[in-house]
Amino acid sequence: MFGTVFDIKEFSVHDGPGIRTTVFLKGCPLRCKWCHNPEGLSPNVHIMVNENRCVHCGKCFEGCEHEACKPYGRCLYACPMGLISLTGKLMDSAEVAQKVLRGKDFLSMSGGGITISGGEPLMQHEFTVDILKRTSQIHRAIQTSGYAKSEVFKSVISNADYIMMDLKIADPSLHKEYTGVDNSIILENAKILKRSGKAHVFRVPLIPDITDTKENLAKISEIAGESTVELLPYNPMAGAKYKSVGLDYPLSDHRNDNNEIDLSLFQNAKLL
Numbered sequence: 001m002f003g004t005v006f007d008i009k010e011f012s013v014h015d016g017p018g019i020r021t022t023v024f025l026k027g028c029p030l031r032c033k034w035c036h037n038p039e040g041l042s043p044n045v046h047i048m049v050n051e052n053r054c055v056h057c058g059k060c061f062e063g064c065e066h067e068a069c070k071p072y073g074r075c076l077y078a079c080p081m082g083l084i085s086l087t088g089k090l091m092d093s094a095e096v097a098q099k100v101l102r103g104k105d106f107l108s109m110s111g112g113g114i115t116i117s118g119g120e121p122l123m124q125h126e127f128t129v130d131i132l133k134r135t136s137q138i139h140r141a142i143q144t145s146g147y148a149k150s151e152v153f154k155s156v157i158s159n160a161d162y163i164m165m166d167l168k169i170a171d172p173s174l175h176k177e178y179t180g181v182d183n184s185i186i187l188e189n190a191k192i193l194k195r196s197g198k199a200h201v202f203r204v205p206l207i208p209d210i211t212d213t214k215e216n217l218a219k220i221s222e223i224a225g226e227s228t229v230e231l232l233p234y235n236p237m238a239g240a241k242y243k244s245v246g247l248d249y250p251l252s253d254h255r256n257d258n259n260e261i262d263l264s265l266f267q268n269a270k271l272l
Contacts, residue, residue, distance in 0.1 A: 001093045003127030006040050006119065008099060016141040016162055018112025021100045023131065025116065026088045027123040029147050031180035032168065033250035034207050036238035040119035045088035047072045051243045053083055060084055087245065093127055097134035104138050113139030113161070122148035125156055132159040143203075146189040147181060153189045154196075163200040164230075165193060168211055170219030178210055190223055201228040201272060206261065207251075208234055214262060221266045230272040231261060 007024040009015075015022045027043030028035075035041065039048060057080070064075040076084050100107075100114045107113050114135050121128040121142055132140050141162040146153065157163050167190065168183075169175040175183040193200050202224045206212040212234075221229075239249030263271065 001127055001130045002090055003093065003096075003124045004043060004045065004088050005091045005096065006088045008096070010103065012115065015115040015117060015143060016112070016164065017139070019107060019110040020112040020115045020141070021103060021107065022115040022117050023096055023100070025118045025121050025124050025128065028118055028120040028145070029123060029181060030120065030145055032205075033178050034205065034210075034234065034238050036235050036241075037119065038242050038245050038247050038249075039087040043119075043123065045086055045090070046245065047074070047076070048085050048087040048244050050083040053081060055081070093130040093134060096131050100135055101137065107138055111139070113141065115141040115143060115164075117143040120145055120147065122146075122152055122156060125152045128156055129159050132156070146186040146193070148185070148189070150185070150189060150192060153192060157193060157196060157198055161199065163193060163198055164203055165190065165200060167202045167204055167220045167223060170216055170223060174210075174216075178207075187223065194225060194227055201230050202269075203230045203232055205232045206234055212261060214265065217261070217265045221269060224266070224269045226268045226270075228272060229266055229269040 004026040005023060006026045009022045009024070012020045012022040024037070024040055026040050028041050031041070059078040059080065060074040062075070062078065064078065066075065066077065069075050069077070074084070076086065116128050116131060122144055125148065128142065139162065140160045141164060142156060142160045143164045144156075144166070146165045169178060172183055175181070190202070202220070204211060204217070204220055239252055242249040
């Protein structure tokens with residue numbers, strides 16, 4: 001089975017327990033204004049240019065005869081500094097699993113394994129499930145927004161050992177304003193996850209004055225209940241890659257300092 005991958009990161013220590021190999025899948029139905037993986041938003045393979053080092057020599061626009069370059073209107077190979085690349089590659093799930101399992105002894109020894117992230121792995125749920133089934137020899141985790149039909153969500157989590165699910169904004173209207181989608185299906189899948197018996201953690205990105213408000217965190221605490229919660233500090237470098245994929249960072253004028261968080265709001269949850 002084939003799917004589109006935009007990165008495979010080895011020796012990852014921030015994507016679940018232990019040392020992990022994280023597979024990043026392309027495509028996401030959300031448009032979070034603070035997204036730090038803009039290259040994963042589109043489900044399609046597209047061009048990526050390191051604009052920060054570009055000297056604008058124009059060689060990539062001079063034209064070429066490479067078949068691979070024709071869809072992109074510029075030559076992928078002409079840049080003298082090698083600043084042009086494609087983000088995304090069509091891969092077979094067997095190929096992905098084989099690459100990950102080469103390090104299975106080391107990953108297992110560290111208490112780690114494979115993590116499938118994105119983008120949003122639920123957008124390529126059949127591909128995700130196939131990878132999870134092929135890597136059952138090691139610990140399997142997914143990182144997800146939880147935005148998918150419940151049948152899809154259940155099919156994926158049933159093949160994973162550990163689920164990291166985002167809870168960004170509790171209020172439906174604010175959720176749609178800042179992520180582009182309603183959160184009703186996410187909240188329903190959060191209930192399913194809590195009932196599933198699967199090891200999981202709800203992750204909350206702390207975006208100053210958006211997600212880190214007392215009102216929002218109090219509501220998320222109610223949703224999470226006794227589940228484990230991980231609070232993720234705002235990444236001030238989140239917008240660094242947007243220009244390279246031809247996008248503007250929506251929060252370019254947003255301040256970087258996090259508000260002080262009242263941890264007592266999470267009375268029942270275990271905080272990571």
